Amino acid sequence: MNILLIGYGKMGRAIEAQALSRGHQIAGIIDPSRPEVQLGQFGPHNADVAIEFTHPDAAFANVQACLRQGLPVVCGSTGWLHHFPEAKALAQEKSGALFYASNYSVGVNLFFHFNEYVAAKMHQFGGYDVQVREIHHVHKVDQPSGTALTVAEGIMRHYPEKKKWRNDTAESAEELAIISERLAETVGTHVVTYTSPVDVLELKHEALSREGFAHGAVLAAEWLPGKQGVFGMKDLLGL
Ligand SMILES: NC(=O)C1=CN([C@@H]2O[C@H](COP(=O)(O)OP(=O)(O)OC[C@H]3O[C@@H](n4cnc5c(N)ncnc54)[C@H](OP(=O)(O)O)[C@@H]3O)[C@@H](O)[C@H]2O)C=CC1
Numbered sequence: 001m002n003i004l005l006i007g008y009g010k011m012g013r014a015i016e017a018q019a020l021s022r023g024h025q026i027a028g029i030i031d032p033s034r035p036e037v038q039l040g041q042f043g044p045h046n047a048d049v050a051i052e053f054t055h056p057d058a059a060f061a062n063v064q065a066c067l068r069q070g071l072p073v074v075c076g077s078t079g080w081l082h083h084f085p086e087a088k089a090l091a092q093e094k095s096g097a098l099f100y101a102s103n104y105s106v107g108v109n110l111f112f113h114f115n116e117y118v119a120a121k122m123h124q125f126g127g128y129d130v131q132v133r134e135i136h137h138v139h140k141v142d143q144p145s146g147t148a149l150t151v152a153e154g155i156m157r158h159y160p161e162k163k164k165w166r167n168d169t170a171e172s173a174e175e176l177a178i179i180s181e182r183l184a185e186t187v188g189t190h191v192v193t194y195t196s197p198v199d200v201l202e203l204k205h206e207a208l209s210r211e212g213f214a215h216g217a218v219l220a221a222e223w224l225p226g227k228q229g230v231f232g233m234k235d236l237l238g239l
Pocket residue numbers: 006007008009010011012030031032033053054055056058062075076077078079101102103104105142213
């Protein structure tokens with residue numbers, strides 16, 4: 001396949017390596033470091049799919065451009081989901097294809113699955129307080145992480161008394177605490193902790209490199225062309 005890379009930072013480079021190792025070609029690279037290449041130059045005539053990993057402030061415009069230009073788009077940028085309903089509507093209007101995941105790692109998507117199972121059981125038995133913690137590198141611009149938000153949504157589906165999340169310690173029983181830490185070059189760690197007066201139960205995922213994210217994004221890019229609609233890792237992995 002011919003893959004257009006939008007964003008050529010830590011993830012764009014990891015995705016390029018994965019894509020080449022799986023026999024794909026890079027149709028082009030859109031990044032502020034290469035102003036001579038513009039997204040408007042690409043469409044179905046010269047790319048099969050775009051993979052977008054940029055910045056919370058840039059992602060929505062890039063997704064819109066891809067959909068308008070007839071390019072299936074796999075987006076991994078976090079921190080822009082307040083625009084997601086508009087992106088979905090545009091995908092429908094253009095009969096386009098949009099794939100989004102807050103985390104493309106297969107391991108994290110298993111973690112999401114187990115998180116919901118554990119939350120349902122813990123709520124059923126009761127007696128535990130629950131908290132989410134995410135640790136990332138100091139360069140990360142959004143907080144809490146997109147992955148932590150997906151984890152929190154999964155817990156809240158089974159804890160109806162938790163009405164909202166709070167990016168700090170909880171101030172009332174209605175709040176689910178998401179604690180964010182920024183530590184050196186930490187790739188991405190997510191922990192759900194259940195605490196009772198007598199014990200602690202934890203579910204944890206720790207990414208050791210960006211390879212897992214990149215691999216999942218390329219799998220999504222291989223899967224998406226030819227489809228119409230809005231998809232995520234549950235569709236790809238059958239979870
Ligand atoms: N869903 C997932 O599995 C994962 C998601 N992410 C998310 O992906 C995003 C990128 O992460 P990462 O690669 O680590 O970040 P980096 O900062 O390392 O790279 C982002 C790159 O995108 C470039 N960029 C910024 N604006 C635009 C634009 N409008 N068009 C094209 N390129 C642009 C940046 O250029 P410049 O530096 O000049 O601004 C930079 O080169 C983040 O939102 C992060 O949270 C990260 C890992 C996994």
